[in-house]
Amino acid sequence: xxxxxxxxxxxxxxxxxxxxxxxxxxxxxxxxxxxxxxxxxxxxxxxxxxxxxxxxxxxxxxxxxxxxxxxxxxxxxxxxxxxxxxxxxxxxxxxxxxxxxxxxxxxxxxxxxxxxxxxxxxxxxxxxxxxxxxxxxxxxxxxxxxxxxxxxxxxxxxxxxxxxxxxxxxxxxxxxxxxxxxxxxxxxxxxxxxxxxxxxxxxxxxxxxxxxxxxxxxxxxxxxxxxxxxxxxxxxxxxxxxxxxxxxxxxxxxxxxxxxxxxxxxxxxxxxxxxxxxxxxxxxxxxxxxxxxxxxxxxxxxxxxxxxxxxxxxxxxxxxxxxxxxxxxxxxxxxxxxxxxxxxxxxxx
Amino acid sequence: xxxxxxxxxxxxxxxxxxxxxxxxxxxxxxxxxxxxxxxxxxxxxxxxxxxxxxxxxxxxxxxxxxxxxxxxxxxxxxxxxxxxxxxxxxxxxxxxxxxxxxxxxxxxxxxxxxxxxxxxxxxxxxxxxxxxxxxxxxxxxxxxxxxxxxxxxxxxxxxxxxxxxxxxxxxxxxxxxxxxxxxxxxxxxxxxxxxxxxxxxxxxxxxxxxxxxxxxxxxxxxxxxxxxxxxxxxx
Numbered sequence: 001x002x003x004x005x006x007x008x009x010x011x012x013x014x015x016x017x018x019x020x021x022x023x024x025x026x027x028x029x030x031x032x033x034x035x036x037x038x039x040x041x042x043x044x045x046x047x048x049x050x051x052x053x054x055x056x057x058x059x060x061x062x063x064x065x066x067x068x069x070x071x072x073x074x075x076x077x078x079x080x081x082x083x084x085x086x087x088x089x090x091x092x093x094x095x096x097x098x099x100x101x102x103x104x105x106x107x108x109x110x111x112x113x114x115x116x117x118x119x120x121x122x123x124x125x126x127x128x129x130x131x132x133x134x135x136x137x138x139x140x141x142x143x144x145x146x147x148x149x150x151x152x153x154x155x156x157x158x159x160x161x162x163x164x165x166x167x168x169x170x171x172x173x174x175x176x177x178x179x180x181x182x183x184x185x186x187x188x189x190x191x192x193x194x195x196x197x198x199x200x201x202x203x204x205x206x207x208x209x210x211x212x213x214x215x216x217x218x219x220x221x222x223x224x225x226x227x228x229x230x231x232x233x234x235x236x237x238x239x240x241x242x243x244x245x246x247x248x249x250x251x252x253x254x255x256x257x258x259x260x261x262x263x264x265x266x267x268x269x270x271x272x273x274x275x276x277x278x279x280x281x282x283x284x285x286x287x288x289x290x291x292x293x294x295x296x297x298x299x300x301x302x303x304x305x306x307x308x309x310x311x312x313x314x315x316x317x318x319x320x321x322x323x324x325x326x327x328x329x330x331x332x333x334x335x336x337x338x339x340x341x342x343x344x345x346x347x348x349x
Numbered sequence: 350x351x352x353x354x355x356x357x358x359x360x361x362x363x364x365x366x367x368x369x370x371x372x373x374x375x376x377x378x379x380x381x382x383x384x385x386x387x388x389x390x391x392x393x394x395x396x397x398x399x400x401x402x403x404x405x406x407x408x409x410x411x412x413x414x415x416x417x418x419x420x421x422x423x424x425x426x427x428x429x430x431x432x433x434x435x436x437x438x439x440x441x442x443x444x445x446x447x448x449x450x451x452x453x454x455x456x457x458x459x460x461x462x463x464x465x466x467x468x469x470x471x472x473x474x475x476x477x478x479x480x481x482x483x484x485x486x487x488x489x490x491x492x493x494x495x496x497x498x499x500x501x502x503x504x505x506x507x508x509x510x511x512x513x514x515x516x517x518x519x520x521x522x523x524x525x526x527x528x529x530x531x532x533x534x535x536x537x538x539x540x541x542x543x544x545x546x547x548x549x550x551x552x553x554x555x556x557x558x559x560x561x562x563x564x565x566x567x568x569x570x571x572x573x574x575x576x577x578x579x580x581x582x583x584x
Contacts, residue, residue: 050583057417061570064421068428068563082433098418101384105425106432112388113402113433333388 013326014080015087016071016110017318020063020103021095021123022150023047023054026314027070029078029085030322036133038077039315040070041308045190052189053179060098067106074314082114087330089321092120093338095150100337108335117330119321124343126316127278128157129323130305133315138274138303143266145259148279148311149175149190153343154219154266157276160323161348166266167219174255175281177223181230181251185244195248196284202249203242207233209254214261219269221262226254256287260294273300283310324349350552351406353430354544355391357383357423358415358443359464359515361541366394367548368404373397374545383422391426402434407560409551411542412440413569414464414472414489424568431563438566439554446542447513448476448483449550454539455511461501461533463516463523466491471516471523472571473497475504482553491571494520498527505531513539 012033019026028039044062048054075081090107093100104120111118128144131137141158143166152169172180175192182191185198209229212222230251237243263275275295281287282304295302309315327349352367362383363376373394379386395401410427413420431438444462451457460483464472470491476483494516505528512533517523524532554560 050579052580060417060421064424064428064568067425068432068566071432072564098421101418102421102425105384105422106429108388109426109429110433111429112392113430333392334385336385 013086013322014084015089015318015322015325016074016085017314017316017321018067018071018088018090018103018107019126019312019314019317020067020099021091021093022099022312023059024312025063025066025070026312026317027067027074028314028318029074029080030315030318032322036315037080038074039313040074040077041313042066042070049189052183054096056096056098059096060102063099063102067102085114085116087111087116087321087325088118089121089317089325090118091123091126091317092335093123093341095123095339097337097339100339104335104337108331108333112333117325118335119324119329120331120335120338121317121320121324122341122343122346124151124153125346126320128155128276129160129320130278130309130316131276131303133309133319134306138276138301141272142274142276143263143270143272144276144278145263146279147174147259147277147281149173149179149192151279152221152223154262155343156270156272159348161346163343163346165342165344166269167221167262169221169223171222171224172227174221174223174259175279177227177255178281180227184227184231184234185248192280196252196286198245199248199252199286202245202247204249204253206246207250209250211254211258211261214258219262219266221258223255226251252286256284256290259287260290263291264294264298267298267300273298275300275302277302278305278310280311283307350555351404352409352548352551353391353402353405354409354441354547354551355387355423355426356411356443356446356542356544356547357387358411358413358419359541361543362386362390363542363544364390364394365544365548366398368398368400371398372545372548376543376545378541383419387422387426402430405434405436407439407551407555408436409439409441409547409554411443411446411544411547412567413443414466414491414571415443417570420568420570424566428563428566431566437560437562439551439560440566440569441547441550441554442474442485442489442569443542444472444474444489444514445476445483445485445550446546447539450539450543450546451511451513451536452478452481452483453546455536457511459508459510461510461512463497463512463514465515465519466572469493471497471520473500473516475500482549489569489571494523495526498523501527501531501533509534511536515540
């Protein structure tokens with residue numbers, strides 16, 4: 001519990017962040033001077049596990065149930081009342097349209113009722129700014145690798161809203177490849193973290209997976225071939241627990257290696273020394289080990305969000321929203337969710 | 350009683366405001382645009398009446414059934430307004446609102462509501478007038494039109510009955526099996542719910558103690574088992 005600090009209401013801004021783009025309801029209160037005051041997260045992971053993936057309609061229904069209690073709790077934890085809040089930030093896109101609509105409807109009408117501005121935040125901007133919530137924060141410019149279940153992209157970041165997409169996945173996202181391969185290995189949804197755990201028992205040298213699209217120039221990714229390769233490898237193995245662990249090891253090694261090759265290339269191409277890795281896959285332990293080694297060799301620095309902010313959360317939305325509110329951005333009463341929205345369409349601030 | 354009521358459950362989007370005995374309303378057919386239209390419409394009636402949310406006593410909304418997304422937009426907007434004002438909320442059936450409109454406009458005494466629920470089904474309910482209010486008989490259900498027709502046949506009587514909603518035109522199977530004593534007179538001017546016909550129902554809801562705190566606001570989808578499939582062994 002944080003102490004109830006008094007604040008100068010004239011000079012500092014305090015916002016609520018609301019994230020509902022997929023299967024996590026995240027709410028946070030962020031203060032410009034004091035930083036993160038509180039955050040609440042409800043993950044629907046168990047709800048969707050029985051279906052082997054996120055069911056959009058069920059996700060939307062669950063956001064409706066959880067959003068109000070989480071907002072109330074976040075305000076209590078932050079020792080805030082209505083009069084302390086200067087704006088409300090919500091994830092406007094990209095994501096599941098029904099899920100986005102829950103957050104945007106609640107956020108926009110709450111801001112209307114309180115007479116404060118609301119601002120729609122790009123989910124991926126939230127992710128790539130998430131490491132800034134902690135010290136040491138990366139300075140601009142940097143290269144950001146965003147890797148989650150829904151996205152894989154490499155971005156040059158020169159400032160807030162100054163994004164140049166250097167490369168993207170042409171098919172599956174990295175996290176998606178993890179989850180799909182995990183399913184092939186008989187692991188529960190979402191299997192990415194479980195696959196990583198299984199890989200800890202695996203041995204090197206038994207299997208060799210390809211490193212897709214590393215043999216040609218460019219910074220795009222392709223991960224769907226790895227999943228197919230895994231399916232064939234599993235079929236051709238004795239399917240013992242040890243073989244499965246060895247396959248998990250080789251698969252994870254291939255994904256991390258591929259990401260590392262591309263990041264190295266992006267740093268070289270941009271001449272930058274700072275790398276940010278965010279999104280669910282950035283929580284992968286082995287990835288962090290490999291990237292620490294690589295960045296040491298390159299004499300650069302790698303930054304990650306704290307573990308709980310690698311996946312979707314309200315804190316990153318509150319932070320990004322605060323920056324945009326300060327720059328004078330806000331949504332009119334007729335705002336709408338934007339399920340498809342490219343990062344490079346955002347205005348610089 | 351000063352009330353603000355919204356509905357976005359169907360292709361229609363509407364708001365109604367009752368303040369110091371005066372009524373203000375807006376109604377639009379705007380499929381796919383409810384999330385963009387609803388707050389400007391709320392703002393519009395408040396400005397027309399020259400009041401703010403702080404002067405209201407209760408909030409109300411069309412809690413369904415209807416399109417899942419539509420029902421959730423009204424729910425989300427109401428959650429935000431209720432959280433922001435501390436006002437209590439009454440959720441009203443969209444089907445009851447349409448039955449109420451039939452009572453008010455056509456002096457109907459018994460009304461069947463059938464909303465096209467897609468996937469070969471209708472949202473279906475029967476209402477009777479009690480002291481001028483549409484009162485639910487039995488329960489709201491989602492069912493195939495053939496089953497709804499059976500209910501109408503079973504309840505046949507000598508008095509005039511009315512039908513409201515999009516379901517009658519959507520499914521021939523709803524009307525064709527019916528005889529003279531079970532066939533409702535279809536009111537083709539009442540296809541969608543409108544917030545203004547929820548005013549009396551919300552007021553009654555408040556008097557009956559049905560106003561809820563923001564945490565208790567719930568949409569009613571009626572269709573709770575949809576086509577998503579669980580993994581083998583998890584059913």
